Amino acid sequence: MLSYNLFPELYRVPFPPPEKFSFTFIDLFAGIGGFRIPLQESGGRCVFSSEFNTHAQYVYEENYGEMPFGDITKIPMDYIPEHDVLTAGFPCQPFSISGKMKGFEDTRGTLIYNVFKIIEAKQPKVVFLENVKHLVYHDGGKTFKTIIEGLEGLGYICSCKVLNASDFGVPQNRERIIIIGNKDKKFDFSKLTPLPRKVIKDILDPPGSAFEYLKEPYTILDDCKMQPSGLMFAGYRNKAIRKAGVRPGTENLSRVHKQPNRIYHINGVHPALPSQETSGRFWIYDGVSVRKLTINECYRLMGFPDDFIKDKSMSEEYRQIGNSVCIPMIKEIIEQIKKQLL
Template sequence: MTYTQRKQRDLWEREPIFSPSSNNKNYPVKFIDLFAGIGGFRIALEKEGFKCVFSSEINKHCQKVYEDNFKEKPYGDITKINPIDIPQFEVLVGGFPCQPFSISGHKKGFDDTRGTLFFDIARIIDKRHPKLVILENVKHFIHHDKGRTLRIIINTLKELDYFVSYQLLNANDFGLPQNRERIFIVASKIQYFQFEKLQKIPTPQLKDFLDKKGDFEILKKEEYTLIKNPKVQQPSGLIFVGYRNKNCWKKGVRPNTSHLSRVHRQPNRIYSIHGTHPTIPSQETSGRFFIYNDEKQYVRKLTLNECYKIMGFENFKPYHLVAESYKQIGNSVAIPVIRAIAKETKNQGLIRRNCCEVIV
């Protein structure tokens, strides 16, 4: 721990901890939503009593959805944001893009991030010193560029005087029927965030999140094949029950293996409603997610609304183009996971205020 960290920690430990029942209840913790997408982070934090004072998202389609749902159009290009122009805030959140850093870097910290979009996050942090930073990225980010990308980001945040913790979390541990693993980074000015204290919820079944009515796209029986004795895959909770009968390459294929090319491609797999659903990807703009309902004896496509529900979105206004909506929801965050983290940052006292602090 550096001298600056010790001094800052000692100062904040004398400050009142933010909680809904404290004297600060009329002044919610303020946060900024960077790489905001369609607002998953915002929904989660606002449900925990935080207040969004600034958002940034460059994609025009996401901007439209964000504005439709929050009555606020996000700022565009983050590289053009002057940190001084951002309203007062205490928490910075964002699901930033994964980019390789320059191999010419030697300091393994702030300077190595130049030329990447993470540098703009670091630039804002360096100028505004938020008390808390929460970042999210895909599972394989841990191994990106042989682990160098993650090391540089961790070192950068440490260089900016933060206690940095990170953990791979799965949405199916937080009340969603989706096997969705993402890495979360929490940086605090006070102490390390203890991920082990997160309150987890037993994994529900996909069937509890399905629409009761709708214009369902049901496959004909000759369009799919079910397998015998499907088993629950652990720890994902997936139950692979069959595959769509798609034409596949046959030349040079070994006997009794012709089905593998279609089985191994995710868009052609079929899963039981009594298990969980695979990760909803942003690349699948056709929404080829197929589920088997053994009670009604049919295979159908998961609806777009169901995709939103197994990400934790409720009463949400999607984009008017279906393909773009599938892309957007695949790029978003699992709301209950973010909410659990936000709640636990308060429980662990990572949001503290000086009683003389001016709230604007």
Template sequence: MKKFNDLKFIDLFAGIGGFRQALEYYGGKCVFSSEIDEQACITYEANYGEKPFGDITLIKSHEIPSHDILCGGFPCQAFSISGKQRGFEDTRGTLFFEIARITEYHKPLMLFLENVKNLVRHDSGKTFKHMLDILNDLGYNVFYKVLNAGHYSVPQFRERVYMLCFRKDLGVDYYQFPEPSGSYTYLCDILLPDNETDKYVIDRNDMVLYYNLEQNHAAKPLRIGTINKGGQGERIYSPYGHAVTLSAHGGGAAAKTGAYLINGRVRKLAPRECCLVQGFPADFIIPVSDGQAYKQFGNSVAIPVLKSILKNVVQLDGLRDFVKNHEDIIP
């Protein structure tokens, strides 16, 4: 099995389809998607020709088609440093149990999950351990690692924990997450022309630029100035480094994207640039307002990281052998 050809996957907490982009790249077939945000559903339908089902908590397990792979970046605000970190006390945190519910019923070959880095250490690690125990009891070997998207040809600093869960009868006792690619993409590589970004220029009299402006490329955000008091959304960066982590929330003059000194102008990133910063294709359709687009790309996943992880998955001997020898039970 060189690819996921003929393997079916479901796209939970689908957002705008970041996981779908990666799974379809390797030949997977999406048989079900779920997303509660109506604006995200508009973008999803515009790009994939189908509207996701709504609130997953209202969908019975038997109503979901059988599948080989369950994937999703389940809502992370309950575990985020920028949130209140209430974990399972927060309704959004309990959505992990929807994954467990569906997994218990369908027993897919693999789960592919993503969340914020802080999930691993939330509540002194108790929250994550509880998740791992649940997945183990459901019959899965779990591998996880925190990766920075900037190390995988993504021009953005974005640390996330990625989880691969293999059904134990697959015999996958070891999985090696991909090493950094060694090649870097910088923000300046994906920027739009000035005449397409005029509306995103920030014109204020309280901006300060440092004298030692960074001109050298670096695989990290390079801060070169401030707006106002320099709080979140009020920091200026060089385009020769990486973008700061895109966010669905936050305030400041450059909320959600950060500010950058580009061709002598300080500005936010345009939604199309956020699209490229997350690794979506250049022709990805953005049918919503700028505000909604910022939210959607901030909530999404870095597609090149997912592809790098899956590249190692499709090469696993245990998974290939299982699928070859059990073709009669693959839905």
């Protein structure tokens, strides 16, 4: 296949590598490039990428002009160049509430050890890892402790913090653990600058767009209250509710309804987009009617630009965006990494 680096005049892509750069990075478990866009915007040049899923690989190539290498367990170490920053949103399903939470029992959970091998061989200045919040608590904290001890054993001083995407300019309540490692000093998360919180209505498609309205029975609550998280549970599809631990008369609580049955008000933020919801059953209420979020709106919830080229399969689009990272949050972190550690 054509490569932008070899044939830039023939290979037009929306997000080409910068001609001038101040640091290099590698993009592991790259997905559709949620790390790559903000790191390039901050002056980084990607020198290697790896992604196992073939659908995501092709989307990555369409946007960046580079086909990522595949299975990280089979990449010869000498294929990976020296680099300043290693980024990895390593598979989160083994540690996610949405997944089975098997951790290292799931083979995807052990892929972090392949990351350790690359770190040991290439000694990047900065290690930048992202995962679901529940990683911190998985197996009573043992899993997280193992990862931190692994990085420390490689000579890195680690700093970690749970951050919420809604604090960085996107209307999504998406909490993620961020781990930053450096050989010389500890990263200071307190220097991150939050952005004003947006709400769902700030990222919606214009009136008259092709919307899919909910045509089956549903219930809208009389009183939609803003939660501390910014979520506004507005109602629910009239489907069976959860049974375990649910008391009668609690239909006004979002937790008794399965995620695809919940309806959220556009004056609040949206819950985290899961990768498992490939039908896009994300319902919003505008005060008059209930409809699905469009696929473009889902990508804006992650901070992706509108000119990003998506997969041709709708189910893959939903899976890929649910697996990605919040671009504005990553952008603020890399800006501080540059100031503090590079």
